Amino acid sequence: MSSDLLINLAYTVAAVLFIFGLKFLGSPATARRGNTISALGMLLAVLVTLLDQAVIDYRWILLGIVVGSIIGTLAARLVAMTAMPEMVALFNGFGGIASLLVGCVALSQTGLTSFLLLTIFLSILIGGVTFTGSLVAWGKLSEKLPGRPILFQGQRLLNAGLLLINFGCGVLFVLYPEQPFWLYLAVALSAALGVMTVIPIGGADMPVVISLLNSYSGLAACAAGFAINNNILIVAGSLVGASGIILTNIMCKAMNRTLANVLFSGFGAADGAAGKIEGEVTPMTVEDAYYVLEAAQSVVVIPGYGMAVAQAQHVVKELQELLEKNGCEVVYAIHPVAGRMPGHMNVLLAEADVPYDLLVEMDDINPRMENFDVAIVIGANDVVNPAAREIPGSPIYGMPIINADYARSVFILKRSLASGFAGLDNPLFYRKNSRMVFGDAKETLSGLIREFSS
Amino acid sequence: MDLVYLIFILILSIFLGFELIHKVPATLHTPLMSGANAISGITLVGALVGAGSEGSAITITLGTMAVAFATINVVGGYLVTDRMLAMFKKKNKGK
Numbered sequence: 001m002s003s004d005l006l007i008n009l010a011y012t013v014a015a016v017l018f019i020f021g022l023k024f025l026g027s028p029a030t031a032r033r034g035n036t037i038s039a040l041g042m043l044l045a046v047l048v049t050l051l052d053q054a055v056i057d058y059r060w061i062l063l064g065i066v067v068g069s070i071i072g073t074l075a076a077r078l079v080a081m082t083a084m085p086e087m088v089a090l091f092n093g094f095g096g097i098a099s100l101l102v103g104c105v106a107l108s109q110t111g112l113t114s115f116l117l118l119t120i121f122l123s124i125l126i127g128g129v130t131f132t133g134s135l136v137a138w139g140k141l142s143e144k145l146p147g148r149p150i151l152f153q154g155q156r157l158l159n160a161g162l163l164l165i166n167f168g169c170g171v172l173f174v175l176y177p178e179q180p181f182w183l184y185l186a187v188a189l190s191a192a193l194g195v196m197t198v199i200p201i202g203g204a205d206m207p208v209v210i211s212l213l214n215s216y217s218g219l220a221a222c223a224a225g226f227a228i229n230n231n232i233l234i235v236a237g238s239l240v241g242a243s244g245i246i247l248t249n250i251m252c253k254a255m256n257r258t259l260a261n262v263l264f265s266g267f268g269a270a271d272g273a274a275g276k277i278e279g280e281v282t283p284m285t286v287e288d289a290y291y292v293l294e295a296a297q298s299v300v301v302i303p304g305y306g307m308a309v310a311q312a313q314h315v316v317k318e319l320q321e322l323l324e325k326n327g328c329e330v331v332y333a334i335h336p337v338a339g340r341m342p343g344h345m346n347v348l349l350a351e352a353d354v355p356y357d358l359l360v361e362m363d364d365i366n367p368r369m370e371n372f373d374v375a376i377v378i379g380a381n382d383v384v385n386p387a388a389r390e391i392p393g394s395p396i397y398g399m400p401i402i403n404a405d406y407a408r409s410v411f412i413l414k415r416s417l418a419s420g421f422a423g424l425d426n427p428l429f430y431r432k433n434s435r436m437v438f439g440d441a442k443e444t445l446s447g448l449i450r451e452f453s454s
Numbered sequence: 455m456d457l458v459y460l461i462f463i464l465i466l467s468i469f470l471g472f473e474l475i476h477k478v479p480a481t482l483h484t485p486l487m488s489g490a491n492a493i494s495g496i497t498l499v500g501a502l503v504g505a506g507s508e509g510s511a512i513t514i515t516l517g518t519m520a521v522a523f524a525t526i527n528v529v530g531g532y533l534v535t536d537r538m539l540a541m542f543k544k545k546n547k548g549k
Binding site: 018019021022023025026027028029031032034035036038039042045046049050052054055056057058060061063064065067068069071072073075076077079081084087088091092094095097098099101102104105106108115210211214217218220221222224225226227228229230231232233234235236237238239240241242243244245246247250334336341342343344346347350351353355356357359361 | 460464467470474475482484485491502505508516517526529538540
């Protein structure tokens with residue numbers, strides 16, 4: 001009894017550490033400390049659990065921990081910063097399957113009530129969806145699967161059917177727990193559901209999906225907590241669940257879409273026929289771009305997923321230094337959904353040593369946009385598309401954008417005139433103050449740097 | 455433990471989570487997500503009891519797998535978050 005008390009007291013301390021950890025994660029100055037505090041909370045929770053009287057044999061635990069630590073450490077150390085979105089997705093999936101397995105293990109307890117069985121079913125359902133959903137997200141982000149939405153006739157009907165059958169299966173599982181068939185069916189259906197819900201979602205909507213899956217992994221842990229009657233799982237799981245929901249909400253707002261629309265619409269799949277844009281684009285050579293930049297007093301850089309693909313963050317930083325040496329003010333304007341996960345651009349630029357106080361959020365940069373001599377758009381498209389402001393019929397109409405077109409001149413670094421993820425033409429390219437610098441973003445930037453150095 | 459009591463904890467934690475994360479700057483969205491993700495590996499605690507129990511071979515196998523997966527989530531999640539946060543620097547620091 002006293003060890004039970006000790007364990008629960010320690011869990012309370014761990015919960016407090018998680019709370020402080022998350023709180024400190026809210027400010028760049030304290031974030032690293034916050035992460036360490038939360039890791040200490042985890043360590044405390046794990047160590048004290050090992051004192052539990054139900055834990056008799058440590059050999060298997062040791063095996064699992066050693067294997068997991070080796071894989072986890074290697075993955076965390078070796079992953080390239082550009083591969084961060086898929087890494088986060090993968091870790092998330094592992095959390096999901098762990099909760100699913102804990103749910104299965106919980107079945108071996110004695111004295112299962114209907115409520116316990118229900119929570120076991122929920123941890124299997126949410127854990128399974130998190131696992132396979134994250135795997136699909138990982139596949140899409142690492143381009144092992146096609147990034148475009150995969151759609152077919154009757155998809156929504158099928159998904160709704162899957163969910164309904166799964167719930168029916170859950171009811172039967174709770175009523176007849178001695179029949180393992182319902183358990184297996186629930187696992188299989190949950191896995192299928194995870195795959196089916198993520199395949200119709202396209203690459204640019206990934207920030208929403210990743211934060212949603214993040215939330216699910218917390219909820220799965222929470223359900224597992226009910227299943228094994230453990231309050232630290234409930235507390236930590238619901239903290240994560242809530243934070244994931246908030247991020248999801250921020251991402252959806254940044255796209256002016258509802259969560260349902262992101263999950264079910266297969267946005268950006270095909271039709272981009274929302275009116276042709278009249279006008280001509282004006283190409284520009286690297287040399288001419290240099291002359292303008294040399295004279296510029298203030299420059300705003302607007303990065304997008306293309307910067308990640310071209311791995312151009314380091315050359316961007318080099319150019320920034322040269323411009324600053326030239327007496328020019330340089331800031332970065334970051335759209336909340338630029339890239340493939342929340343905060344993607346910020347991490348990449350941090351990797352290139354760009355101080356975070358130079359990164360300006362959309363709402364803060366837009367009122368100042370007229371004052372910038374040059375806006376350099378690097379691999380961003382939909383997040384600077386003025387159609388969102390001006391063309392009511394456009395699929396992205398109403399989405400908040402960075403008003404790059406309000407800058408005195410706009411340089412767009414782009415491979416070709418191909419449309420962005422949403423399959424839309426971008427009126428920005430046809431503006432009078434817009435200049436297209438065609439070619440690989442990294443090479444263009446290197447060219448500019450050479451001009452500055454010579 | 456009492457069910458009502460657990461639900462009580464659940465509801466309070468969700469509110470607390472909303473309050474805590476409410477105003478995180480966009481700069482920190484990725485580390486926040488990956489740090490929170492590491493916390494969701496708390497399910498490891500549940501896995502430990504399964505893997506270390508006297509139960510059947512299946513229980514122990516499933517428990518051990520759960521321990522391994524959850525440990526990847528925890529260890530990898532915290533390390534990768536730390537690695538990212540180490541890169542976030544303010545201007546004029548160390549220059």
